[in-house]
Amino acid sequence: MDLTWSPAEEAFRAEARGWLEANVPRGLPSGDTREGFTAHLEWERKLFADRWAVVSWPERYGGRDASLWEWLIFEEEYYRAGAPQRVTQNGIFLLAPTVFEFGTAEQQDEILPRMAAAEQLWGQGWSEPGAGSDLAAISSRADKVDGGWRINGQKTWTTRGAFCTHLFGLFRTDPEASRHAGLTYLLVPLDTPGVTVRGFGRLDGDEGFAEVFFDDVVVPDSAVLGGVGQGWSVAMATTGSERGLTLRSPGRFLAAAERLRRLAVERAGSLTASARDGVVEAHLRAEAYQLFTLAQVTDLVEGRTPGAESSLNKLYWSELDIALHETALELLGPEAELDGPWSRGHMFSLSGPIYAGTNEIQRSIVAERLLGLPRR
Amino acid sequence: MRFAPTAQQVELATAVRELLADACPPETVRAAWGSEGEKARVDLWRQLADLGLLGAVLPEADGGLGLTEVDLVPLMVEVGRAAVPLPVAETVAVLVPLLAGRPGDGDDLTGLVTGNLVGTAELAGSGVLPWAGCSDRALVRSGSELRLVDLTGVPLELVTTVDGSRAAARTPQLPGTLLSTDPADLERAWLRGALATAAQLVGLVHRQLDLAVAHAAARKQFGVPIGSQQAVKHMLADVLLDVRFALPVVQRAAVSLAAGAPEARAHVAAAKAMASRAADRAARTTIQAHGAIGYTVEYDLHLYVKRAWALADTWGSETHSRAVVADSLGLPPAVDPSVLPWEAAR
Numbered sequence: 264m265d266l267t268w269s270p271a272e273e274a275f276r277a278e279a280r281g282w283l284e285a286n287v288p289r290g291l292p293s294g295d296t297r298e299g300f301t302a303h304l305e306w307e308r309k310l311f312a313d314r315w316a317v318v319s320w321p322e323r324y325g326g327r328d329a330s331l332w333e334w335l336i337f338e339e340e341y342y343r344a345g346a347p348q349r350v351t352q353n354g355i356f357l358l359a360p361t362v363f364e365f366g367t368a369e370q371q372d373e374i375l376p377r378m379a380a381a382e383q384l385w386g387q388g389w390s391e392p393g394a395g396s397d398l399a400a401i402s403s404r405a406d407k408v409d410g411g412w413r414i415n416g417q418k419t420w421t422t423r424g425a426f427c428t429h430l431f432g433l434f435r436t437d438p439e440a441s442r443h444a445g446l447t448y449l450l451v452p453l454d455t456p457g458v459t460v461r462g463f464g465r466l467d468g469d470e471g472f473a474e475v476f477f478d479d480v481v482v483p484d485s486a487v488l489g490g491v492g493q494g495w496s497v498a499m500a501t502t503g504s505e506r507g508l509t510l511r512s513p514g515r516f517l518a519a520a521e522r523l524r525r526l527a528v529e530r531a532g533s534l535t536a537s538a539r540d541g542v543v544e545a546h547l548r549a550e551a552y553q554l555f556t557l558a559q560v561t562d563l564v565e566g567r568t569p570g571a572e573s574s575l576n577k578l579y580w581s582e583l584d585i586a587l588h589e590t591a592l593e594l595l596g597p598e599a600e601l602d603g604p605w606s607r608g609h610m611f612s613l614s615g616p617i618y619a620g621t622n623e624i625q626r627s628i629v630a631e632r633l634l635g636l637p638r639r
Numbered sequence: 640m641r642f643a644p645t646a647q648q649v650e651l652a653t654a655v656r657e658l659l660a661d662a663c664p665p666e667t668v669r670a671a672w673g674s675e676g677e678k679a680r681v682d683l684w685r686q687l688a689d690l691g692l693l694g695a696v697l698p699e700a701d702g703g704l705g706l707t708e709v710d711l712v713p714l715m716v717e718v719g720r721a722a723v724p725l726p727v728a729e730t731v732a733v734l735v736p737l738l739a740g741r742p743g744d745g746d747d748l749t750g751l752v753t754g755n756l757v758g759t760a761e762l763a764g765s766g767v768l769p770w771a772g773c774s775d776r777a778l779v780r781s782g783s784e785l786r787l788v789d790l791t792g793v794p795l796e797l798v799t800t801v802d803g804s805r806a807a808a809r810t811p812q813l814p815g816t817l818l819s820t821d822p823a824d825l826e827r828a829w830l831r832g833a834l835a836t837a838a839q840l841v842g843l844v845h846r847q848l849d850l851a852v853a854h855a856a857a858r859k860q861f862g863v864p865i866g867s868q869q870a871v872k873h874m875l876a877d878v879l880l881d882v883r884f885a886l887p888v889v890q891r892a893a894v895s896l897a898a899g900a901p902e903a904r905a906h907v908a909a910a911k912a913m914a915s916r917a918a919d920r921a922a923r924t925t926i927q928a929h930g931a932i933g934y935t936v937e938y939d940l941h942l943y944v945k946r947a948w949a950l951a952d953t954w955g956s957e958t959h960s961r962a963v964v965a966d967s968l969g970l971p972p973a974v975d976p977s978v979l980p981w982e983a984a985r
Contacts, residue, residue, distance in 0.1 A: 264709045264894050265641045272640070332640055524968055531971035539973045543961045546968060547888070547909055554887035557642040565643070578880055623873070630872030634852050634879060637867040 266557070268336070275329070276336045282313060283344035293607070294350040295471030300426040303350040307381035317355055317379045324371075325379035331560050338512035345518070353422055354378045354385030358431045361448075365489030365497050374450070388418040388432025388451070388475060389498070395420075396624050398433070399442040399495065403477060405434040405449060412436070412449065412487075414457075414480040420618075424473025425462030428453055433494045446494030450486045457481070467610045511580045513553035516587070519608075520549035523591055526605075530594045541590030548583040555579070571632035574625040581615030581622060588612045642887070644713055651704075652713035655692065659721035662686050665939040671724030672803035680773055684725055688754025692727070696736045697752060707897040708732070708834060712890055715835045719842025722946045724804035726759040726770040728835035733828050734758040734778050737785070737818065747776060747787065761810075762829050763953065768813075772797050772806030779813055783822055786815035802945035830896055830907045833954040837889045837907075837914035843947040844882040844914075844921040850940050851875055851925040854932070865930075874924050881917035888913045905967035912960035918947040919957070 292299035310316040320326025403416025437445035457480035489497035588609035592599040616622040670676030697703025750756030759770035760778035795808040855866025892910035926933040
């Protein structure tokens, strides 16, 4: 049990902190609006220029070959500095791990540097009107044509889809095969003829969602990631990332718990016993999540893979995030209804138990795979 | 950075777990509820002494294993998992390290580590001394003084407890010999007891969960195992969630306490708060998951539920522990929410 950082890790932290303090922009509009998205892209390109966009990636793709520990340190510093949301996250945190694992050398060289540089902006094309939690029910299909695939169907709930340039998605390539076997993972430029993207408002009103329609959209064979008919297993490799570490680093919640603590001190006059306890709860849970993650990274570094444990992460951070924001609203009292970071954060927190596999799905995974309870 | 038990710590915990699976099955815990369990208790204490557990924190040169608070956590988890009906935590984690630093108390120390004496401790000043009926020595507090009481020959008013194995007694004022007037000694003893209790609660949650999972997988209603129903699955998943996130907080508290870090007080409070909550929720949930059989004393679950209830509120309740964390965060005191806005302005 060693909770200390090495001198090299401390030096990495100091470098990251120094750069962030000098460069983090203030007051960007929401990255889930068209105008705000553009402002965020400038920030992403600045991160890339100084090699902070994808610290854990190889240098040749714009990273620093940082260890998982250094990645955690960077994330802590990133959120501590109050740096902007990562509008590139669905690419760099969800698609990239899959490309590293399943992509051909050509795909890696084509996609990864452009993704890191925020030139290619990736959205996730999994959910459909008829396929949410039951992801394997997707019906958008891709039919074999000479040299490629012809796509027809519809995707929805695509985060920032209206501002993205590319989409990674699952499509049914073999309607005769069983539900999971007939799927293929395809990479689709959104400027391909036949693609129509329509943005729409999320709970906070920002155009952060999109539905994507495919009418005889033809992509080349090189658009297949990880093999025809392999889509399910390729996609599941990404869900581990989505639920677990890469999308929701502990730094985010530690920083939020600290903001909440400061709010409570500022609002001492409305600090009821229950709000005070809510601040304690947020702090306890943010630290528990951090410590859980440190144990998990230790396991990863020593070759023990977490597997279904990522469902525990997802349940914990998503419910902690809601509780934390509810306490903030209680402290704000009549001002809680004003549009602002806490009210927006509260609305956003409500998406946590829904996306990346609903918490109902996660609890079933925990019960079946970690506790060993019988499937139905 | 390496936040995981060492191979040696895992090995020792496994040894304790295997020993207790044999030496402290549910029948032993159950037997300790009645006077016929006294022999079993004595045998069990002897086996723990033979394993070297009782003097484990002594330096190797003094016949111990040189264990720190960090090493003790996995061992106390096992003591909790088995609901050992003896003051193992009080002796191993509180009394022995306190006496080890004091040359004058050699006989008591030797007696405790060799298993000839059983030592309990109660520092909250509640007037109820757990394990009094099966202990020879008791560490108590008088004001800010630590005192050691020789229980031999002291008439004890044993009281009935919810966990019938606790052998608790009402002890209005026990004289005892002065051990320390140093508040640092008192605080350290308190934190060690709270930490060891939090670790036991983690083990108790796992035991309750194991019983509930086994039951839910085997018990059929409507032609299917009840554990295949989402409602049952999800409530048991929450028990696992609580305990899996409590353990690292307990481990961190041990690291801070062993290092003498100033954060130890807040970190131990965080550990106790998380473990107590996990245990209370586990108790409620696992009884429910069992249905009627969970609401009986014939089935084993209650042995572990009742120990969890007892430990959740001793060595610092959840409310106390959370208040300590609140102080460490520099939070102002709570206001009275019942006053009307214009009254609050004054």
